[in-house]
Amino acid sequence: MLINSDLHIHSCFAMASSKDMVINNIAPQAKLKGLQLVGTGDGFHQGWLDIIEESTTYSGDGIYSKEDCNFVITAEVEGKGKIHHLFIIPNIEIAREMSNSLDSKNKDTDGRCRVKMEGGEIRDLAREYGCLYGPAHAFTPWTGMYKSIDSIYDCYGELPDFLELGLSADTNMADTVKELKDIPFLTNSDAHSPWPHRLGREFNQIEMNDLSFSSLEEAIKKKNIKTNYGLVADLGKYHMTACTKCHKLIDPLIAKDNKMKCPCGGKIKKGVDYRISEISDYDIPKHPEHRPPYVHLMPLAEIISMVYEKGATTKTVQSKWQILTDNLGDEINILINTPIEEIAKVDSITAPAIESFRNKTLKIILGGGGKYGQILLGETQEDSAIKKEKRVTLDNF
Template sequence: MLVNADFHLHSCFSAASSKDMVIRNMAPKAKLKGLGLLGTGDALHPGWLDIIEETTSYSGDGIYTFDDMDFILTTEVEGKNRIHHVIIIPDMDIARELSDKLPSNNKGVDGRPKTNYGGVELLELAHDHDCLIGPAHAFTPWTGMYKSFDSIYDCYGKKPDFVELGLSADTDMADTVSELKDFPFLTNSDAHSPWPHRLGREFNQMELEDISYSSIKKAIKHRDIKANYGMVPNLGKYHMTACTKCYKLIDPLVAKDMKMKCDCGGRIKKGVDFRISEIADYDEPKHPSFRPKYVHLMPLAEIIASVYDKGVTTKTVQGLWQKLIDSFKTEIDVLINVDLKDIGHVDSEIASAIESFRNNTLEIVPGGGGQYGKILFKKEVKKPKLVTLDNF
């Protein structure tokens, strides 16, 4: 069975997360998105585990169900050197045992626990308890594994189970790094709110024997992911090297000359694009035979907002989003499967925008420094100037 799964997200207990990020809200929104399996996030937080147990029914083999939506226990851990790791957990008993064993001072405060364990210790702890583990948003400059290590094996000591690409990278970028040729790639939302422009903004299409932890583990171990769906990496907020204050895009060589300090006084942060170029072994990606397609998309509400130059939460955007969902059932179907002519009967401009995603004919202002990129549906909008050696 083909299942759309989003494993990495956060509960209401995580810093900067919406108070609405609870099971009762996540389940119906995930169904509208078109997801069939959702990570719980924050599964080492004792209070969140209590809420999961109180809210869901246990379907067996690690699956917790509410309102016809299946959940698997997952968590993100901030380890040594502020590196983030994703862990997929077999069941509630193991989650509570891991929570007890992980040395951390904030487990009961923040949904994302901080620990002084490095990748080696975390992998050992996870594998001792039959969990799956891999780096979260592996290339991002603040908390990605590759910000501190040139090799994934230097971080973990041995092979972890997967690599999460993050919003600022895709398969073409990651497959220029030769050591990743044997890893399955996961694409997850890292959502902090339950709304469909956050939940499932990246997801994995997997072939599962059934909805169970055993099947999920088998699919990841056997690299049986059929497709990765995610944002165009240029849209990611850490894709390009840029100032974290004024968001000016800056050539990495110029940034080094500036000692990573912008003339506005802000800090310049190295982009995912440049970081991958530093560790890449190939100029062009070399995809292993098992590597599935990577399909670029963008949340439907954000497409509508960009086309009509409105806020995502405005009545105009939400009304049109709801009209499309009423017509075609799920957002993922609208973005990927529904005939463009049928979408055009609802709104021709939105149909044209979705077509540009499907045909890969987008014009994008890249993101960087913590600011998301923008799609130039309106051609008269001017692109920002990149600071290079020629104009520095």
Template structure:
């Protein structure tokens, strides 16, 4: 069977996360998105495990089921040097044991525990319990593994089970790095709220023998990921080198020369695009034969927001989104497979936008410094937006 899976989200117990991140909200929204398998996130937090047990039915094989979708236990762990690691866990009993062994002074203060352990120690603990483990959003400048290490082996001592690309990178970018040739890539949302413009904004299409931990483990290890779906990388909020205060895009060499301080007084964060160029083996991607395609995706609500020039969470946008879902199907089907004639019968205004998304003719003002990129129909408007935001080069710092 082919399953759409988003394996990295957070619960209401994590910092900067919506109080609505509960199973009873996540599950129906996942179904509307078109996802069949969800990671629980935060599976080392006792309070979240209690909610999982009360809100789902354990059907065996490490799967906790609802009427809308299935869940598998996952957790992000912040280790030494503030590096984030993603762990996929066989069952609740093992999650509790790992939580007990995690070296941390305040492990249950946050849904994402902070451990006094390096990557090798976290991997060893995960492997002791037959978990899957790899770097979360590996290239991001705050908490990605490559912000600190030039090699994945330097972090873990051996190859991890997978590497999570993160919202600001895709397969083309990661496959310029030779050491990643034999490592499977995951694309997950890292959602902090349950709404479909966040949930499943990146996901994996995986061939599974059945829905179980062992089947997922086998599929990841044996290259049964059929496709990675995710944002166009320059929409990611850390794609370009930029100031975290004024969000100006800044030439990376100039940023380094100025000790990562912006002229406004803010801190400059090295973009994923530049970081990958620093550690890349090749100028162009070298995709191994087992690498699945990476299919760029945009949240449907973001497209509706652009067309109507209204905020994503406004009644206008959410109403148009629900009308499409009610009349056509889940969001993934609408974005990728639904005939244009079918979409036109529900909302003719959106047809040019959906067509532009599918033929990749939308223009993007890239993100950086913690601000997401913006999409536009009009190249000139996009260029004006870049000029307005003062894209800083060596000539105009």
């Protein structure tokens, strides 16, 4: 069975996360999105585990169900060097045991706990309790593993069970790094709110025998991920090297020469694009046989927002989104499978934008420095002048 899964989100207990991130909100929104399996996030927070138990029915083998949505226990921790790691945990009981074993000052106050653990200790903890583990948003410049470590072996001493790409990278970028050829990639939302333009904005389509932790574990270890769906990496807010204050894109070499300081007084942050170029082994990606296609998507509300020039949470956009899902089913099905002519019958303005995603007729304004990129319709990525200038400075010192 093919399962749409988003395995990295956060609860209401995580810093900067919405108070609406509770099971009773996440479950119905996941159904509208088209997700069948969602990671709970924050699995080492005892209060969040209490809410999960109170709000769901235990279906067995690590699965907790609510309103046609199934949850598996997951947790993100911040280890030494401010590197983030993701655990997929067999069940709540094991999550509680692991939480009790952690030496963390903030585990009772923040859903993402901080621990003084190196990657090897993270590995050992996961193996001791039968968890799956890997680096969270591995390439992001603030908390990704590769921000300061050149090899995944230097972090864990072995290949982890998976690597999460993060919003500013995709398979084409990651498969220029030779050491990753045997690792399955995950694409997850890292959502801090339950609404469909956040939840499931990146997700995985996985072939599973049934809905269970054991089946998920087998699928990941056997690399049965059939498709990764995610944002156009160029749109990621840390994709290009840029100033975190004025957000202008800066040539990385010039940035280094100027000690990562922008003339405006802001701090320049190295982009994922350039960081991967520093550690890559190939100029063009070499995809292993097991690597599934990576399909670029954008949340439906964001597409509607773009074409109607209204905010994603405005009444205009939300009402258009509601009409589309009421008439055509869940969001993922609309974005991927529903014939364009059927979408046009419901919303003739949004339909061409969805078609542009499918045909890759998009013009990208690159993101960086903490600012998301933008999409303009009507020009192919390959022909876009901005796309061609991907590694060229857009600002002179």
